[in-house]
Amino acid sequence: MTPMRLGVNVDHIATVRNARGGTHPDPVAGALVAEKAGADGITAHLREDRRHIRDDDIRRLKEKLAIPLNLEMAVTEEMVGIALATRPHACCLVPEKRTEVTTEGGLDVKGAAGLADTVARLADGGIRVSLFIDPDVAQVEAAHRAGAPVVELHTGSYCEATATRPAELARIEQAAEAAEALGLECHAGHGLTFDTVGGVAAIPTIAEFNIGHFLIGEAITMGLAAAITEMRRRIVQGRLGQ
Numbered sequence: 001m002t003p004m005r006l007g008v009n010v011d012h013i014a015t016v017r018n019a020r021g022g023t024h025p026d027p028v029a030g031a032l033v034a035e036k037a038g039a040d041g042i043t044a045h046l047r048e049d050r051r052h053i054r055d056d057d058i059r060r061l062k063e064k065l066a067i068p069l070n071l072e073m074a075v076t077e078e079m080v081g082i083a084l085a086t087r088p089h090a091c092c093l094v095p096e097k098r099t100e101v102t103t104e105g106g107l108d109v110k111g112a113a114g115l116a117d118t119v120a121r122l123a124d125g126g127i128r129v130s131l132f133i134d135p136d137v138a139q140v141e142a143a144h145r146a147g148a149p150v151v152e153l154h155t156g157s158y159c160e161a162t163a164t165r166p167a168e169l170a171r172i173e174q175a176a177e178a179a180e181a182l183g184l185e186c187h188a189g190h191g192l193t194f195d196t197v198g199g200v201a202a203i204p205t206i207a208e209f210n211i212g213h214f215l216i217g218e219a220i221t222m223g224l225a226a227a228i229t230e231m232r233r234r235i236v237q238g239r240l241g242q
């Protein structure tokens with residue numbers, strides 16, 4: 001059976017940290033909790049504007065994790081240099097727009113000149129390269145031509161859709177079938193939640209799910225009670241001089 005790995009994206013732990021400019025919460029500490037909880041890998045997106053994950057987070061993730069690190073990054077010389085210096089297990093190449101709130105779409109692999117060269121340089125550095133694309137058969141075929149062994153299908157439109165969700169899921173299924181036929185490993189991610197992951201997981205050839213924003217949100221709400229209980233305990237301890 002095709003594996004069904006869960007990659008936990010820790011970007012938005014860094015978003016909360018950066019809101020105060022300090023060191024807490026630490027995305028690396030969160031990644032180690034995810035590792036202990038059974039995550040199969042950790043994903044972190046080093047954006048060009050460093051709005052959440054920073055260079056030092058990537059360095060520390062590589063140093064401390066026992067599970068694979070998947071570095072998401074734009075196709076730039078700076079990022080290729082960081083990847084080759086850090087040597088994560090995998091790099092997922094994504095499109096980036098400075099003003100976007102999140103990754104709005106997939107890479108236009110068909111129109112990206114020089115992408116095959118970037119894929120080859122990263123592969124020569126021992127890094128498994130994945131291309132983050134819209135669920136579109138032509139993009140899957142272009143990813144294959146560019147020499148990438150893996151594609152990650154952008155599930156954002158599927159997750160956001162209501163009436164058209166079955167049609168969006170059918171696009172993901174077709175793209176996953178095309179990847180399988182070409183011998184590419186297929187991953188899925190973006191915007192997945194408890195309610196939307198099942199539909200995608202039902203596609204038998206998808207080997208990895210990369211999920212971040214929703215999980216970090218649930219960690220805040222599901223974890224809030226435990227944090228409050230611990231804070232109450234510390235207050236009582238302090239009062240009693242223990």
Ligand SMILES: CC(=O)[C@@H](O)[C@H](O)COP(=O)(O)O
Pocket residue numbers: 009011045047072094101102103132189190191212
């Ligand atoms: C490429 C992608 O989907 C992710 O990196 C993810 O969405 C988290 O990063 P952003 O929210 O900054 O896009």
Ligand SMILES: NCC(=O)COP(=O)(O)O
Pocket residue numbers: 009043152188189190191192210211212213214
């Ligand atoms: N590549 C997608 C990813 O890592 C997580 O996306 P999201 O769950 O934070 O939207």
